[in-house]
Amino acid sequence: xxxxxxxxxxxxxxxxxxxxxxxxxxxxxxxxxxxxxxxxxxxxxxxxxxxxxxxxxxxxxxxxxxxxxxxxxxxxxxxxxxxxxxxxxxxxxxxxxxxxxxxxxxxxxxxxxxxxxxxxxxxxxxxxxxxxxxxxxxxxxxxxxxxxxxxxxxxxxxxxxxxxxxxxxxxxxxxxxxxxxxxxxxxxxxxxxxxxxxxxxxxxxxxxxxxxxxxxxxxxxxxxxxxxxxxxxxxxxxxxxxxxxxxxxxxxxxxxxxxxxxxxxxxxxxxxxxxxxxxxxxxxxxxxxx
Amino acid sequence: xxxxxxxxxxxxxxxxxxxxxxxxxxxxxxxxxxxxxxxxxxxxxxxxxxxxxxxxxxxxxxxxxxxxxxxxxxxxxxxxxxxxxxxxxxxxxxxxxxxxxxxxxxxxxxxxxxxxxxxxxxxxxxxxxxxxxxxxxxxxxxxxxxxxxxxxxxxxxxxxxxxxxxxxxxxxxxxxxxxxxxxxxxxxxxxxxxxxxxxxxxxxxxxxxxxxxxxxxxxxxxxxxxxxxxxxxxxxx
Ligand code: HEM
Numbered sequence: 001x002x003x004x005x006x007x008x009x010x011x012x013x014x015x016x017x018x019x020x021x022x023x024x025x026x027x028x029x030x031x032x033x034x035x036x037x038x039x040x041x042x043x044x045x046x047x048x049x050x051x052x053x054x055x056x057x058x059x060x061x062x063x064x065x066x067x068x069x070x071x072x073x074x075x076x077x078x079x080x081x082x083x084x085x086x087x088x089x090x091x092x093x094x095x096x097x098x099x100x101x102x103x104x105x106x107x108x109x110x111x112x113x114x115x116x117x118x119x120x121x122x123x124x125x126x127x128x129x130x131x132x133x134x135x136x137x138x139x140x141x142x143x144x145x146x147x148x149x150x151x152x153x154x155x156x157x158x159x160x161x162x163x164x165x166x167x168x169x170x171x172x173x174x175x176x177x178x179x180x181x182x183x184x185x186x187x188x189x190x191x192x193x194x195x196x197x198x199x200x201x202x203x204x205x206x207x208x209x210x211x212x213x214x215x216x217x218x219x220x221x222x223x224x225x226x227x228x229x230x231x232x233x234x235x236x237x238x239x240x241x242x243x244x245x246x247x248x249x250x251x252x253x254x255x256x257x258x259x260x261x262x263x264x265x266x267x268x269x270x271x272x273x274x275x276x277x278x279x280x281x282x283x284x285x286x287x288x289x290x
Numbered sequence: 291x292x293x294x295x296x297x298x299x300x301x302x303x304x305x306x307x308x309x310x311x312x313x314x315x316x317x318x319x320x321x322x323x324x325x326x327x328x329x330x331x332x333x334x335x336x337x338x339x340x341x342x343x344x345x346x347x348x349x350x351x352x353x354x355x356x357x358x359x360x361x362x363x364x365x366x367x368x369x370x371x372x373x374x375x376x377x378x379x380x381x382x383x384x385x386x387x388x389x390x391x392x393x394x395x396x397x398x399x400x401x402x403x404x405x406x407x408x409x410x411x412x413x414x415x416x417x418x419x420x421x422x423x424x425x426x427x428x429x430x431x432x433x434x435x436x437x438x439x440x441x442x443x444x445x446x447x448x449x450x451x452x453x454x455x456x457x458x459x460x461x462x463x464x465x466x467x468x469x470x471x472x473x474x475x476x477x478x479x480x481x482x483x484x485x486x487x488x489x490x491x492x493x494x495x496x497x498x499x500x501x502x503x504x505x506x507x508x509x510x511x512x513x514x515x516x517x518x519x520x521x522x523x524x525x526x527x
Contacts, residue, residue, distance in 0.1 A: 024326030139409030
């Protein structure tokens with residue numbers, strides 16, 4: 001890698017600049033012409049996508065609170081945000097998919113911070129500091145093998161993460177008839193967690209059959225959230241939360257109808273489910289659902 | 291009797307001369323228009339100006355949206371619905387703002403890729419790159435804060451996950467989440483805080499940085515392509 005002294009560097013730039021001044025072309029009309037055409041194309045593109053987006057909407061719904069559906073380009077709007085809504089897949093805009101995928105890759109509580117803070121921070125530092133990292137004065141790609149390979153790898157990594165980040169979790173199987181199973185499967189929990197007994201396949205948070213939380217841990221997590229998991233104390237009543245916590249403690253890592261290793265920490269949980277009622281109570285007592 | 295009037299052409303120039311004498315705006319404009327740029331730049335160097343266009347488009351459509359949008363949990367979603375369904379061409383304004391943001395992110399990547407491959411961030415243009423990189427991060431902040439404003443289910447849950455991601459940072463994290471949401475949950479104050487960041491704080495920061503970015507680009511001149519034949523490094527190094 002050739003090294004230049006500060007003076008050589010400065011004089012090299014000054015020669016280049018003087019050459020541009022002598023042999024260049026005027027900004028107007030040459031650059032103005034190119035810039036105008038590209039700007040017009042970009043505005044036309046934005047308008048075109050918007051018109052396609054609008055054309056694929058369903059009719060204005062008669063229910064004033066309902067979502068206005070769309071096709072491939074997405075709905076006009078979804079239903080109004082409701083903290084108490086059950087079972088929603090959080091999905092960011094496409095340019096955050098790569099971060100979302102990092103969250104899925106590092107989903108265990110100990111590693112989570114790698115995906116949420118450490119890697120993004122390193123990326124931002126590398127991005128801002130890049131001119132000081134690449135000290136090679138040459139601008140020709142043939143003389144910049146390292147920069148070139150980074151320039152090829154970064155888009156590949158980002159596109160791959162974006163692609164996987166765009167996938168919605170697979171449909172799970174059927175929920176068991178245990179108390180709390182139906183509520184877990186229909187609720188927000190299913191979005192992020194795998195729990196075989198509830199038949200859920202969410203892939204944002206830890207697999208509960210592996211994490212096997214006991215009752216107290218599950219109760220604290222559902223109530224107050226942790227890491228990227230939301231707090232649910234505003235969404236569910238106390239009975240509903242203890243029902244869900246008990247269900248998770250009892251049935252994660254269960255084998256068939258034999259409860260999992262932490263079942264003993266939540267012996268009385270069906271009573272909370274009974275009190276919570278609705279989806280929480282289990283099929284035996286509320287076969288018709290809510 | 292008054293003296294003879296000067297010829298019409300000179301009369302027409304009077305206001306122009308007046309402005310020029312007091313501000314130098316005319317000679318500045320002439321310099322900007324007729325300064326020389328490298329002879330072998332063309333389409334790849336248009337991405338930056340396309341970004342300026344999209345920024346102006348976002349500002350314009352954003353101002354129109356702000357005339358109807360009301361950032362409270364009760365009204366946010368309703369006003370978005372009204373803009374989309376009822377307002378004359380409201381769907382077009384909202385849609386162009388929404389899709390303009392995606393196009394802007396794509397253009398940012400392309401423009402960054404162009405300057406990267408051309409080595410245009412090298413001496414003396416390090417600060418041009420740094421201002422650009424900060425703009426890039428702030429634009430991501432625009433996307434994050436704008437996403438919540440629709441206040442539909444997707445926006446709500448994605449924002450919770452996003453805020454919780456900040457919350458995982460050591461020491462500062464929980465405080466940061468609390469400051470972003472103004473409390474433990476998304477509510478009235480969260481919306482107005484996001485709105486203020488989205489339409490006042492971040493855009494003025496981005497606007498100011500674009501100004502600096504352009505100042506540097508004009509002062510230093512656009513980089514000649516690396517294959518340019520009169521490249522001094524090729525002759526002298
Ligand atoms: C809204 C965001 C931005 C705007 C409006 C903008 C605008 C511009 C314009 C008009 C130019 C003149 C040459 C050209 O268009 O290629 C330029 C050059 C440049 N930009 Fe940006 N830019 C933005 C973001 C960025 C970002 C994110 C980066 C990199 C991290 C960046 C790095 C550079 C560099 C290094 C140059 C010098 C190019 C040269 O001398 O050939 N810019 N920018």
